[in-house]
Amino acid sequence: MLRVRDGRLEALTGRVRMRRGEALEDALARAVDVSALAHHEQLETRLERDGTLATVYLGLVPSDRELPGAWVEARASRDELVAAAEARLRGKLSYTNAGFALAPAEFTISELREIYVAALGHDVSATNLQRVLVRRGVLERVPGVRAPGRAGGRPAALFRFASSRLEVTDQFAVLAPRR
């Protein structure tokens, strides 16, 4: 599982042994509270040394949802499965609305920016982030504002993701169809 906490991308890994006649999703459900995941998908299946098949899942947890466990900073992890999940996440953040799976239900652009910065591993402009996501229609305003913190500042507008299911953007038009 991956989540963003305090500006850091964190990972939580675990294993389950499948039972005879059990579906993959059932085994997954025994390992983790699937309802706590905003999104999960299969990454790959590989053959372990002992001859068993291991199927790897990637799960994404919203930053405001509790999910106890031994979370470790993803960048510090030496686990290559974590690295693969990280890479997959980076790609998905670019050409899908995958951000919904990491963000809380409502958020300010600054908060969303922090999540993207942590997940992508590089700085991101809040202005551009908002414009890009709003233009694509994956982000929409919700009424009300978030009161500023102790230091003051202008109250921030609240946003949410228009959809909470993974959707691939068609805005990404390299080699676009001819009109």
Added chain:
Amino acid sequence: MLRVRDGRLEALTGRVRMRRGEALEDALARAVDVSALAHHEQLETRLERDGTLATVYLGLVPSDRELPGAWVEARASRDELVAAAEARLRGKLSYTNAGFALAPAEFTISELREIYVAALGHDVSATNLQRVLVRRGVLERVPGVRAPGRAGGRPAALFRFASSRLEVTDQFAVLAPRR
């Protein structure tokens, strides 16, 4: 397996039963001549009705390589696995150099365009295709030209893919890092 023949995207499907203690790749090798595939990758693993695990691979065959079998037009297929492979291919053609796995070793831009048109399912400008792929560095010129056909026309320059291993382009910079 997918290939492009005569401007059509064709699919060839098959099944193997795994043997005890056998690696996934070994089972794949028994099903198909892997050396004939320019690229193959795992798509997903699912649980079949009879309780067995089915792992789906996507294989790409260069258009000039022979690989006998009951090839069918992909668009006409009702197989949802073929549809999934098709969708995956469309994505990969946009943000990777996956074209190398469908094209012959050397080709003209027109020939490459036909392959992309068949695989993507929509028209593509030869001018843009060349400019985009050359700028990304995935395409490079090779000396010599292809003599024109019966109808005449200017001799076409020859190109090849710079790499014959799948590489993701970093040119695709939505939410790019700040400079």
Added chain:
DNA sequence: GGGGTTTTAGACTCCAAGACGAAAACCGTG
């Protein structure tokens, strides 16, 4: 040599997206 065909190259345009700076809206303090 002329008409038809295919490929190539250049110029033009459009627009998504990054960069920048100023204004807006709030805080705390004296």
Added chain:
DNA sequence: CACGGTTTTCGTCTTGGAGTCTAAAACCCC
């Protein structure tokens, strides 16, 4: 309540990737 410090927001400017268009180049056949 004026002032400086902070955070967010909005508008403008600029850049560069990519689609469109047209003309030139290079070939065939008759």
